[in-house]
Amino acid sequence: MKFLNAARDKISIPLLISALMVAVVMIVGNHLMLDQIHEEAVRQANRQQENSMMAFWEQMNRRGRNFHIEGGRMILGDYYVLNDANELPDKIFCITGSRATIFMGDTRIATNVLKEDGTRAIGTRLTGPAYDAIFKDGIRYRGEANILGAPYFTAYDPIRDLNGKVIGALFVGVKQSEYLARYDRINVKIGAVNGVLAAIFVLCVVILGLNRKRSENAIKRQLNFQQQLMDTIPSPIFSKDEQGRYNLCNKAFQSYVGLSSEQLLGHSVFDLWEPELARKYHEMDQKIIDAPGIQVYESQVGYADGSVRDVIFHKAAVRDDNGVARGLVGVILDITERKAVEQESRRLEAQKHHSRMIESLMVQLNHDLNTPLTPLFALMPLIRAKVSDPGVERMLEICQQCVNQIQGLAGKALDLVRISSSPPRLIPVSLCAAAESALGEMAPALAQRGVICCNAIPPELQVRGSAEQLTLLFKNLLSNAARYAAQNGKVIISAERKGAEVEVSVQDDGIGLDQEQLTRVFDEFYKADAARHDLNTQGLGLAICRRIVANHEGRLWATSPGAGSGTTMFFTLKQAGQQEPAGGPVQIQEESHQI
Amino acid sequence: MNRRVMIVDDNEYVRASVDIICESAQLELASASGGPECLEQLEAGFRGVILMDIMMPDMDGWDTIREIVDRGLYPGNVIVMLTGMGEPDSKMEGLQEYVSDYMTKPFSPDELLDSVEYYLTLLNAPADHE
Numbered sequence: 001m002k003f004l005n006a007a008r009d010k011i012s013i014p015l016l017i018s019a020l021m022v023a024v025v026m027i028v029g030n031h032l033m034l035d036q037i038h039e040e041a042v043r044q045a046n047r048q049q050e051n052s053m054m055a056f057w058e059q060m061n062r063r064g065r066n067f068h069i070e071g072g073r074m075i076l077g078d079y080y081v082l083n084d085a086n087e088l089p090d091k092i093f094c095i096t097g098s099r100a101t102i103f104m105g106d107t108r109i110a111t112n113v114l115k116e117d118g119t120r121a122i123g124t125r126l127t128g129p130a131y132d133a134i135f136k137d138g139i140r141y142r143g144e145a146n147i148l149g150a151p152y153f154t155a156y157d158p159i160r161d162l163n164g165k166v167i168g169a170l171f172v173g174v175k176q177s178e179y180l181a182r183y184d185r186i187n188v189k190i191g192a193v194n195g196v197l198a199a200i201f202v203l204c205v206v207i208l209g210l211n212r213k214r215s216e217n218a219i220k221r222q223l224n225f226q227q228q229l230m231d232t233i234p235s236p237i238f239s240k241d242e243q244g245r246y247n248l249c250n251k252a253f254q255s256y257v258g259l260s261s262e263q264l265l266g267h268s269v270f271d272l273w274e275p276e277l278a279r280k281y282h283e284m285d286q287k288i289i290d291a292p293g294i295q296v297y298e299s300q301v302g303y304a305d306g307s308v309r310d311v312i313f314h315k316a317a318v319r320d321d322n323g324v325a326r327g328l329v330g331v332i333l334d335i336t337e338r339k340a341v342e343q344e345s346r347r348l349e350a351q352k353h354h355s356r357m358i359e360s361l362m363v364q365l366n367h368d369l370n371t372p373l374t375p376l377f378a379l380m381p382l383i384r385a386k387v388s389d390p391g392v393e394r395m396l397e398i399c400q401q402c403v404n405q406i407q408g409l410a411g412k413a414l415d416l417v418r419i420s421s422s423p424p425r426l427i428p429v430s431l432c433a434a435a436e437s438a439l440g441e442m443a444p445a446l447a448q449r450g451v452i453c454c455n456a457i458p459p460e461l462q463v464r465g466s467a468e469q470l471t472l473l474f475k476n477l478l479s480n481a482a483r484y485a486a487q488n489g490k491v492i493i494s495a496e497r498k499g500a501e502v503e504v505s506v507q508d509d510g511i512g513l514d515q516e517q518l519t520r521v522f523d524e525f526y527k528a529d530a531a532r533h534d535l536n537t538q539g540l541g542l543a544i545c546r547r548i549v550a551n552h553e554g555r556l557w558a559t560s561p562g563a564g565s566g567t568t569m570f571f572t573l574k575q576a577g578q579q580e581p582a583g584g585p586v587q588i589q590e591e592s593h594q595i
Numbered sequence: 596m597n598r599r600v601m602i603v604d605d606n607e608y609v610r611a612s613v614d615i616i617c618e619s620a621q622l623e624l625a626s627a628s629g630g631p632e633c634l635e636q637l638e639a640g641f642r643g644v645i646l647m648d649i650m651m652p653d654m655d656g657w658d659t660i661r662e663i664v665d666r667g668l669y670p671g672n673v674i675v676m677l678t679g680m681g682e683p684d685s686k687m688e689g690l691q692e693y694v695s696d697y698m699t700k701p702f703s704p705d706e707l708l709d710s711v712e713y714y715l716t717l718l719n720a721p722a723d724h725e
Contacts, residue, residue, distance in 0.1 A: 241720055255629045357646050363679070364650075364680050367679040367700075370679045370700040370701055371604075371609060371679075371700065372606070372608065373700070373701040374608075374609045374612060374677075374700045374702065375604075375608040375609055375611065375612035376701065377701030377703055378613070378615075378616055378701065378702065378703065378704055378707065379615060379704075380611040381703055381705070382615065382616065382619065393674050403701075408685050409699060496669040559649060
């Protein structure tokens with residue numbers, strides 16, 4: 001059993017069955033052949049007995065023609081006594097190799113048939129079918145007969161006297177065991193040859209089986225490697241046979257369709273998906289099979305996890321040596337991210353284009369507003385210089401204020417568009433220098449109300465930002481402070497490192513803001529009460545500040561203890577260089593600007 | 596003493612305003628509605644302070660300056676650009692050295708006169724030394 005199991009393991013079942021069938025065929029063939037040989041041997045034995053019988057009769061005829069019994073003895077011719085005439089059977093044995101016997105009646109009177117003790121079987125009697133043929137039917141007998149317990153090929157002829165009465169018989173025969181010894185020897189030889197052939201055949205089968213097993217193992221190793229390689233590739237890979245059944249796929253493909261390899265392999269699209277979808281897939285596969293080369297096409301597919309992905313299919317028919325398609329292979333390349341990047345890039349480009357368009361529109365608008373403002377701006381002071389009526393003077397002043405407001409609005413709107421159109425390139429800039437530059441530009445406005453401004457930003461402090469936008473940020477904050485600080489009041493600009501950030505504050509001692517104003521103050525066109533009637537403001541300053549701070553990835557907020565208690569504007573920026581964050585306030589070097 | 600000023604602007608009212616301001620300051624004003632007229636007057640011998648608008652149809656301020664320089668009409672003149680905020684400056688490359696100052700529109704009479712008087716003084720200065 002163990003051997004069978006081992007054989008079954010090492011040699012495949014079909015090979016084993018083939019070997020057994022060959023063995024059975026050989027045995028049956030052998031048997032049939034030996035049967036033929038046996039039959040031929042029997043035929044020859046019988047023929048030999050016929051010849052022996054003829055020789056026996058010839059010997060008899062040489063000694064006389066007639067037989068008769070006289071005085072309890074059988075006489076041939078006139079005098080030749082056959083009783084104990086063993087020389088005659090012996091002569092036959094010498095000539096033909098057959099044993100011979102002369103019967104008187106049914107009793108052996110001369111013979112070389114031996115009894116078990118090795119003595120001549122004189123006196124023993126004839127029995128069986130030969131007896132019946134000779135003595136009952138009076139005819140000769142040919143065939144097999146049992147003589148003294150041993151089977152013989154025999155021939156019996158009756159001996160008749162002159163009256164034709166059967167008075168005895170002649171017997172020739174050969175012991176089957178002796179005669180068939182030759183046949184048995186041939187049988188053994190053929191058996192041996194067959195055995196050797198069978199052994200060689202089995203050996204060949206075993207060698208073939210082992211070789212096959214080795215090849216199978218090598219193929220298995222190769223397939224394992226191939227599967228491992230495919231499973232490592234993140235793109236779904238699959239192949240189908242000519243019936244459209246999946247016969248190979250990698251892990252990425254399994255996750256893509258949400259089915260295990262067991263569920264996939266051996267199944268077609270019709271087993272796995274809705275009929276409509278399966279039909280579509282099948283038609284596409286047919287197109288691939290009909291077309292030469294590798295087919296590449298873009299598509300959108302739903303993954304098993306519910307996500308819809310943009311993919312590129314690469315498919316090709318697998319053909320045999322005659323060019324007949326035996327299936328197809330396919331790779332799915334996920335380009336969702338690439339698409340998203342392209343889409344994002346297109347969106348950004350469109351946004352940029354849009355921003356550029358708005359900016360250019362604003363520039364044109366600004367120019368077209370400033371051009372007619374120029375004569376107004378230029379001529380109004382000349383007119384006022386020539387007017388002495390206080391009423392007209394007042395009207396002209398109002399006109400001047402309106403012109404100022406239009407000009408301010410145009411400038412601020414342009415600022416807002418420009419800072420919103422594209423994010424600035426953030427580089428290390430000196431915060432103190434940006435504040436200083438703004439202070440320089442805002443000096444006249446601050447001086448008008450006698451406001452003192454103190455720039456307490458450490459000169460070495462650098463932030464990541466756009467110098468131009470940071471200056472604009474300070475300008476707008478200072479413009480507010482100049483407007484709302486107390487008459488002859490004070491504005492303090494300071495900065496404090498907080499982790500990776502810098503918190504900047506612009507503090508005034510002016511009218512302050514209530515809770516509602518604090519939340520709305522950064523909205524476009526919002527003016528706190530006191531400013532609503534101020535024709536020189538546009539309500540865009542803090543909205544510009546908010547955009548600039550957002551461009552710098554910072555936060556902007558305002559605090560005020562309440563009306564009349566001043567306002568502090570805070571904003572955060574990223575420190576340049578990201579040095580070790582220094583806890584607590586930085587050492588600030590006070591620098592005051594007398595405006 | 597050279598007290599000549601040329602305003603180059605496509606807007607008629609801007610030109611008229613500058614005219615009025617200059618007249619009040621006893622300046623000699625030449626007026627050009629665009630680059631070609633400006634070049635004509637320079638070819639005709641104008642030398643002085645040129646107030647040049649940037650954004651003009653067909654031939655803008657920068658194109659005009661390039662033409663002035665190319666035709667060799669620049670010497671003896673001072674150019675002050677009249678500009679609005681954020682106007683395109685991509686064309687100023689290589690021409691900045693011919694621009695002495697920028698004045699943002701709208702401007703007050705004082706701003707204009709301060710600037711013009713200053714550059715006229717500069718223009719007249721070498722002649723004084725001669």
